[in-house]
Amino acid sequence: MRKIQMVDLTSQYQEIKEQVNSSISQVLDTAAFINGPEVHKFQAQLETYVGAKHVIPCANGTDALQIAMMGLGLKPGDEVITADFTFAATVEVIALLQLTPVLVDVEPDTFNIDPICIEKAITPKTKAIVPVHLFGQCANMDAILELAEKHNLFVIEDNAQAIGADYTFANGQKQKAGTIGHVSATSFFPSKNLGCYGDGGAIFTNDDELAHTIRGMVNHGMYVRYHHDVVGVNSRLDSIQAAVLNAKLPNLDEYNNKRREAAQKYSKAFDGQENIIVPRTVGRCEEICDTCNCHVFHQYTLRILNADRDALVQHLNDKGIPCGVYYPIPLHRQKAYLDERYKEADFPITNQLVKEVISLPMHTELDDEQIAYITETVLGFLNNEA
Numbered sequence: 403m404r405k406i407q408m409v410d411l412t413s414q415y416q417e418i419k420e421q422v423n424s425s426i427s428q429v430l431d432t433a434a435f436i437n438g439p440e441v442h443k444f445q446a447q448l449e450t451y452v453g454a455k456h457v458i459p460c461a462n463g464t465d466a467l468q469i470a471m472m473g474l475g476l477k478p479g480d481e482v483i484t485a486d487f488t489f490a491a492t493v494e495v496i497a498l499l500q501l502t503p504v505l506v507d508v509e510p511d512t513f514n515i516d517p518i519c520i521e522k523a524i525t526p527k528t529k530a531i532v533p534v535h536l537f538g539q540c541a542n543m544d545a546i547l548e549l550a551e552k553h554n555l556f557v558i559e560d561n562a563q564a565i566g567a568d569y570t571f572a573n574g575q576k577q578k579a580g581t582i583g584h585v586s587a588t589s590f591f592p593s594k595n596l597g598c599y600g601d602g603g604a605i606f607t608n609d610d611e612l613a614h615t616i617r618g619m620v621n622h623g624m625y626v627r628y629h630h631d632v633v634g635v636n637s638r639l640d641s642i643q644a645a646v647l648n649a650k651l652p653n654l655d656e657y658n659n660k661r662r663e664a665a666q667k668y669s670k671a672f673d674g675q676e677n678i679i680v681p682r683t684v685g686r687c688e689e690i691c692d693t694c695n696c697h698v699f700h701q702y703t704l705r706i707l708n709a710d711r712d713a714l715v716q717h718l719n720d721k722g723i724p725c726g727v728y729y730p731i732p733l734h735r736q737k738a739y740l741d742e743r744y745k746e747a748d749f750p751i752t753n754q755l756v757k758e759v760i761s762l763p764m765h766t767e768l769d770d771e772q773i774a775y776i777t778e779t780v781l782g783f784l785n786n787e788a
């Protein structure tokens with residue numbers, strides 16, 4: 403059996419080596435390292451793929467979130483509601499801009515921000531909601547758009563984990579993750595579903611004026627060369643990373659299908675196990691289905707009930723199976739984001755999830771033998787414990 407990895411970028415590279423190498427050497431030959439043709443090509447390809455009017459490439463996903471918030475003109479003291487159960491980047495940029503983060507609890511079955519908790523947290527100071535499409539599945543955007551409309555709030559999608567996913571609205575209409583709110587941020591960190599070979603990110607919006615504002619902001623607030631109209635940042639996707647992404651974007655649907663197939667096999671093997679809750683897909687399909695893209699499985703995350711999750715992690719590691727705990731500490735309990743307004747009773751689900759979740763290896767190169775070994779090892783541990 404091949405060695406199991408949490409993310410196997412080496413095997414994936416072998417499949418696309420020629421295209422990637424030739425795209426990169428073209429950049430080297432022309433020395434168009436910044437804002438070269440590969441960047442423009444990637445921008446146009448990605449706009450077409452996701453169906454967004456504007457894609458603005460930038461240096462990483464964290465910058466993308468920050469610049470999206472700057473572009474909307476959010477001001478110190480404005481309250482921004484986001485999920486307690488997410489990667490810290492989401493809340494970090496809110497705090498950096500001196501906006502006030504307001505963390506709220508998530509749903510137990512999807513791990514995504516709970517619209518009921520959002521509504522309770524809205525005050526006259528609330529200016530934006532940041533739903534995170536955690537682990538590859540969109541948050542409940544029907545409910546979030548409705549709340550945003552009712553209270554006149556911006557919706558900024560953190561789409562770092564769900565590129566390529568479809569969201570199905572209650573009326574049956576489908577739209578790509580990251581094109582639903584006013585603006586969205588995505589990441590091309592190597593292990594993301596569409597990853598480059600370094601750092602990269604992008605902002606999506608359908609709003610022409612906002613796109614213009616943001617295009618200047620990523621480049622020192624410059625709209626006319628050496629005229630600095632607003633305070634901006636230096637945040638660019640470099641041409642070599644764009645060249646990698648141009649080679650990989652045509653494969654994104656196939657990559658996401660492979661992740662979904664692996665997820666299906668995992669869930670089938672765990673079917674009927676009373677101490678495992680497998681990931682749930684929502685919308686049209688309650689099961690992980692073959693035909694729709696509602697979940698792109700950035701992570702395949704189980705909840706382990708009535709068993710020692712940390713002992714399972716140790717057991718898997720001992721058996722040569724890497725795994726992850728995303729996320730082990732709720733953001734409201736992280737030192738940097740403590741706030742006396744938070745009460746433990748406000749976060750029952752996140753507090754529970756951090757003790758139960760475990761993410762299994764998930765990437766495009768998992769084979770049946772590896773999946774069988776992983777599932778048998780998990781089941782063996784749980785059956786022994788019971």
Ligand SMILES: *Cc1c(COP(=O)(O)O)cnc(C)c1O
Nearest residue numbers: 462463464489491562589590591
């Ligand atoms: C990866 C990630 C980010 C940050 O992306 P970087 O490119 O690493 O800066 C932000 N939010 C979420 C949910 C992420 O998973």
